[in-house]
Amino acid sequence: MNWRFLVSGAAVLILLGLAGYSRMQDPERPSVISKIVPGATEAENSTVIRLRPGDTGLVADGREIYAEACASCHGAALEGQANWKQRNPDGRLPAPPHDPSGHTWHHPDGQLFALTKLGPARIVGDGYESDMPGFEGTLSDREIVAVLSFIKSTWPAEIRARHDGINRQAAGGG
Incomplete structure (x- = not known):
């Protein structure tokens, strides 16, 4: 795995943990937080969300959007591309799975x-x-939340619980 990606991921996690959530989640808008991505604009850094895998309408929308925008690379069953941990000849990594076998739920x-x-x-x-x-x-931000909520809705309860713990840690809640 690329060390720069790991360092950036760690920096994002630290920033999220230090900042904490600034307000409760509005069902139609992401929570606001300062400083998500170093080097991004203030508008880009102003938005972080909570996925809503229990929101059946949002998840249904996300399933459709995923099929149109994501499945061609990440697979119709969220399985990702073959050998997703190994770089292609061009140096790029294949699309990872979004099912429990991948690392999506680690973020x-x-x-x-x-x-x-x-x-x-x-x-x-x-x-x-x-x-x-x-x-x-x-x-749109809502469509991105819908896709990610759909993905999370497919994970087993144990993985969803672990992901919720990762979110608590990122928010500074331990």
Whole structure:
């Protein structure tokens, strides 16, 4: 795995943990927090969300959007591409799975949102290359939340509970 990606991920986690959530979640808007992604604009840094895997309407929307915008790379069953941990000849990593076998659930909601909205290359910076585009300008914040909520809704209860713990840690709640 690319060390710059790991360092950036750790920085995002630290920033999320230090900042904490600034207000309760509004069902139609993400929670506001300062400083998610170093180097991003204030508007980009002002939004972090809580996924809502129990919101059946949002999850249904997310399932449709995922099928249209994500499944061609990440798989119709969230299985990702083959050998997703090994770099391709061009140096880029294949699309990882979003099912429990992948690492998606190891990241807090805010980081997943930022990665989806801005794309890994923009998050990692320093010339990092990825086939994953940012969906800013393509998907609304609500649509990104819907896709991520759909993904989380497919995880077994144990994985969802562990992911909730990661979110608590990122928010400074231990």
